[in-house]
Amino acid sequence: MTLSNKITIKHIAIIMDGNGRWAKEQGFKRTKGHEAGAESIRDITTYCAGHDTIETATFYAFSTENWKRPKLEVEFLMKLLDTYLKKELATYQKHQIRFQAIGDMSAFSKSLQKRIQKTEALTKDNTNLIQVLALNYGGRAEITMAVNSLIQSGKKEVSEDDISHALQTSYQDIDILIRTSGEERISNFLLWQISYAEFYFTPTLWPDFTAKELDTILHNFTQRHRRFGGL
Ligand code: IPE
Ligand code: IPE
Ligand code: MG
Numbered sequence: 001m002t003l004s005n006k007i008t009i010k011h012i013a014i015i016m017d018g019n020g021r022w023a024k025e026q027g028f029k030r031t032k033g034h035e036a037g038a039e040s041i042r043d044i045t046t047y048c049a050g051h052d053t054i055e056t057a058t059f060y061a062f063s064t065e066n067w068k069r070p071k072l073e074v075e076f077l078m079k080l081l082d083t084y085l086k087k088e089l090a091t092y093q094k095h096q097i098r099f100q101a102i103g104d105m106s107a108f109s110k111s112l113q114k115r116i117q118k119t120e121a122l123t124k125d126n127t128n129l130i131q132v133l134a135l136n137y138g139g140r141a142e143i144t145m146a147v148n149s150l151i152q153s154g155k156k157e158v159s160e161d162d163i164s165h166a167l168q169t170s171y172q173d174i175d176i177l178i179r180t181s182g183e184e185r186i187s188n189f190l191l192w193q194i195s196y197a198e199f200y201f202t203p204t205l206w207p208d209f210t211a212k213e214l215d216t217i218l219h220n221f222t223q224r225h226r227r228f229g230g231l
Contacts, residue, residue, distance in 0.1 A: 018181025
């Protein structure tokens with residue numbers, strides 16, 4: 001087995017699930033779970049920034065389907081995002097983390113859109129890690145948008161490479177996809193980018209997910225043999 005068949009972890013993606021259940025279990029409102037979940041994002045991002053090979057960590061924060069939730073919860077999540085970005089700027093700069101957002105931000109308030117753009121601009125030269133937050137994101141919407149932009153550019157036929165490059169962030173395959181909370185589904189996350197990702201489902205609820213558990217997962221994955229269709 002050559003080393004190239006093994007995992008070099010460059011891009012990890014996380015479906016952060018279980019905030020609501022975490023809160024309910026402790027007798028809190030669901031919103032408390034989202035607040036606790038935001039703390040986990042910071043811990044995991046900082047861990048990734050300190051990791052040798054990880055270049056990008058993509059977190060699913062709000063799906064195109066999450067608008068179906070009660071208005072008050074949606075509003076809380078929008079406000080939390082704004083507060084998080086404001087507060088985390090110091091963390092981004094301290095740990096040399098570049099922030100990027102993917103998804104359709106046009107549905108957000110003007111002030112939140114500004115906060116997102118400002119945070120992207122202020123952190124654009126940071127080189128330790130790219131933290132991508134998927135916001136009002138859907139994998140199908142992203143692929144559809146990519147194909148439409150290719151059509152608009154005049155293409156009559158598109159290749160896989162064309163689509164990869166037309167996706168929202170500079171394209172990078174995902175090495176490991178983690179979902180917390182025991183659910184074992186994709187929920188419309190990075191459909192194109194997960195083609196050869198290794199999956200890991202953990203029962204841990206997102207607010208309880210620690211850098212230590214991530215470390216164990218990464219160690220486990222480096223032992224896997226990725227065949228990419230070969231032998
Ligand atoms: C994930 O936690 C956070 C978001 C989807 C915003 P949930 O809010 O889905 O928590 P559960 O799944 O209801 O426990
Ligand atoms: C997926 O979690 C979306 C995010 C983590 C942002 P959900 O809790 O919304 O997914 P389902 O409804 O269980 O599929
Ligand atoms: Mg959920």
